[in-house]
Amino acid sequence: MVQANGIDLSLFQFDYGMTWAVVFLNADGTIYGRYGTRDYRDEQSAKPLVALSGFRQALQAALEIHKGYPANKESLKAKRGPAPRFPKPDGYPSLRQFAAPIQTTSADTAETSCLHCHQIEQADYKIYRLARQPIPDDKLWAYPLPDVAGIVLDPAERARVKEVLPNTPGAKAGFKAGDDLVSLDGQPLVSIADVQWVLHQAKDPATVKAEVSRGGSKQSLTLSLPAGWRRKGAVKGHGSWVYRPISDARDLPADQRKKLGLADSAVAIEILWADHGLQKGDVIIEADGRRSGMTLTDFLAYTAQKKMTGDKVAVTVLRGGKELKIQLAVP
């Protein structure tokens, strides 16, 4: 599928920011699994976490599920998401022009009539902005990586734990490097994307049952996600263009903070693309009176949830060694 015009949003729910995403399903619409993951922590690269070997294993896993169908149908129910806001993308006011199929009279008409998946996410955010409502956490931090629970999975495998970070929900639950996640919340897993799907639907706080294969035997673990667990991740990239008052940016690396005399906890957001009155290389060191404890994700979430269209954010930037005060307009 090279365009999202007219797709069934009750069936095809996945990270719409992906430039390549797979859904495995039965012809009757039962979803077997998903494949395709990006890491939005580096928003410039939005690093794809995919590998041919991992994809091959996802294919094999989907075939295993198909072999066991329909006896395993109950375990697959939750792989279909809740009823969407609109059944098709053109239900969104900002996407009405995509009700028609893609036009093929020329490359230009094809380009302008083609609905990109990420536009669905943006259209959803626009609903909140027009209603002057904060964009909720489960939309901003959609499809969380299991890293937010301290469980780092290997993209070269189906759903194998590569590393468990200390003092995290994953460590407390007893996950270990080398564990193969078999199921999460009772759902069989074909990939990291399937783990993200379960986390995407999880509440805040939440308790999620996991089954892992370890040393040839199955173990049951309970993952307790504390209040605010979702905010450990990065906000979604494409959707942020609806509300962010800055262009491409990144958290200034530690060595460069040191050079500028900025503490580890200081606000230090480096601008990577000139726009909105900011220049490439500017470093935001204060936002609305706050000089510490605000990463790029925190700043974006702040504009998405505490600021509305037309509001201003007062920032102080370091430019050429001097501090400059700028009022940023929130779109």
Added chain:
Amino acid sequence: MRFTILASAAVLLAAAQDPHQKLKEVLKDQNAHESWIYNDLARGTAEAKKSGKPLLVVFR
């Protein structure tokens, strides 16, 4: 002349066999392998029902 007619007929036949050829051309889509059902979910679903195989849908 016979060659031209045959060539034209062949082009028309190809287009009839692949209704999405025009779409591939305007998108300059060089990644569409002939073994894939191209941008046609209805046809893919029908094929999956007929063959009893699962469906793999790629959004790109």
